[in-house]
Amino acid sequence: MSERQAQSVAFLARAGWDGAERRFLAGDASDRSYDRLTRRGAGGGVETAVLMDAPPGKGDDPAVFLQVAAHLLGLGLSAPRCLAQDLTNGFLLLEDFGDGVFARLISETPAREAPLYTAATDVVIALQSAPPMAGLPNLSAADWAEAGCFALDWYRKVALGDAGDRDGFYAALQDVMARYADGPRVMILRDYHAENLLWLPDRAGLARVGVLDFQLAQLGQPGYDLVSLLQDARREVSRETEAAMIRRFKDRTGADDGFDAAYAVLGAQRALRILGIFTRLCRVAGKPGYLRLMPRVWGQLQRNLTHPATAPLARLCQRLLPEPTPEILSRIGAP
Incomplete structure (x- = not known):
């Protein structure tokens, strides 16, 4: 022992x-x-x-x-x-919340995706409508951009051997974050997705959604947890459900016309960071299972980069980041 x-x-x-x-x-x-x-x-x-x-x-x-x-x-x-x-x-x-993990329930019964994601979206709305917990970290646009540079520091560097134009990439990411995703802060849980949510049918209302893995909570943008929920690295959320939940969030929070741009910018930043984190988990922590998730994250990144707000960043990503092809993923996982 x-x-x-x-x-x-x-x-x-x-x-x-x-x-x-x-x-x-x-x-x-x-x-x-x-x-x-x-x-x-x-x-x-x-x-x-x-x-x-x-x-x-x-x-x-x-x-x-x-x-x-x-x-x-x-x-x-x-x-x-x-x-x-x-x-x-x-x-x-x-306390044990049981085995009703959202991801498993939806895999067994796909028709449950919309109602479960509706409940999860309502929890995000409720959390953000209340005063945030005191003492939470509050990162600047520069901090968020630095985290997004994991895509160069780890993913590109391991795949291609160097970090490329990191300064230019950082500047572009900081600029779009400052322009479109640096407004009033709310409390965010960060890792808010279907494997950290459990259905508790014996409870009522919002309490039916059991929440896990929230110790990295901080102050952030209203769209961040929604991106985390709907652009899930671990499972494919249907486009219909994603669009419906975005509409629900906007309707119930009164989000203005700038929300879609903020959502795309936050989605791009999060995908960039995850590409780097998954590479680091493979190379440093010996967890190659994350490699199979990277093509999905890449696809989410590409979708976010089609929004006009991300245009300067999109051009740099196209030039600096290789697609996670089988060859690239094999190179990352080789050791």
Whole structure:
């Protein structure tokens, strides 16, 4: 047994869950992992909980997770309640939302896409209509542009051997961000997509949408979480659903005519960043499974770059970024 495993066993013993059956539930792009615990309750029924293992010093702070969860719960939304915690060693014992992951439910019954995405869009609207949580990071257009440069720093550099015209790329991205996507801030969750959302049919209203993976919440643009939801790197959202949810968001928030440009710019920035992150995850973290998602992200990038607001950036992307062909993806995944 490793030292980390021993720490988790000790934590569960202190929490009163020693002896529970433990099964790996999920990992993600970070160093976090999740196990589902199952035990027989005092009344004879089955009880479950989820162990979050977030090793200290790896970038994700469980204390922030708890703070954001408390804010979401205060708004009547469904975030996992904490049953026990060891913040020093990076362990949380959380309420188990079950297996109703949006992505799985839609894969099994495609007709559920529109109603589930409607519920998820309404959660975004509710979150943004409330005052944001205090103390959230607030990135500038320059910060967002720097993050988008991951496409050159990782994706292009690994694929072609150099970062190309990074200064020109950064300037163009900063300019379109400042022009079209640097307005009033709202609270955004950032990783808001179908694998981080669970359907909780026994609850009512907005609480039927269980939300996970929100510890990187910050202040951002109103369209960002909508882009994250509708331009999902992990699954193809139908064009009809995307268009309907954009209309719903605009109608219910009173977004002005500039929203479509902001949506395209945010979508381009996010796709650029993801191309770089997926490359880094493959080369540094040894997670080549993300390579298969890159053609979808590339397609989303190309769609966003057709909007006139992104024209200067589009020209640079065409010149500097190679399409993720099988040859390019093989080169990225070679080591």
